[in-house]
Amino acid sequence: MHATLAGPGGPFAVVRAEDGPQAGSLVYADGPRTLREFVETTWAFGDQPFLIAGGAAMRTGSSSPPRPRWRAA
Numbered sequence: 001m002h003a004t005l006a007g008p009g010g011p012f013a014v015v016r017a018e019d020g021p022q023a024g025s026l027v028y029a030d031g032p033r034t035l036r037e038f039v040e041t042t043w044a045f046g047d048q049p050f051l052i053a054g055g056a057a058m059r060t061g062s063s064s065p066p067r068p069r070w071r072a073a
Helices: 002-006 035-043
Strands: 014-016 026-028 049-053 056-059
Touching: none
Parallel strands: none
Antiparallel strands: 014 026, 049 056
């Protein structure tokens, strides 16, 4: 499973950076190179839910996360 997802040609393929500040580090082969590139990609989805847990959802257009509901163990 790992090889399918993170191996060459996979959607989460990783490679070693050859230059720049991340030289030698593992980076996504086709992923965004900067935080700005990542954010610009998410803008394309508009205001849609992207994280859903326990009945609460964060949306791509949200300015703040939902308040957590803590339960006593």
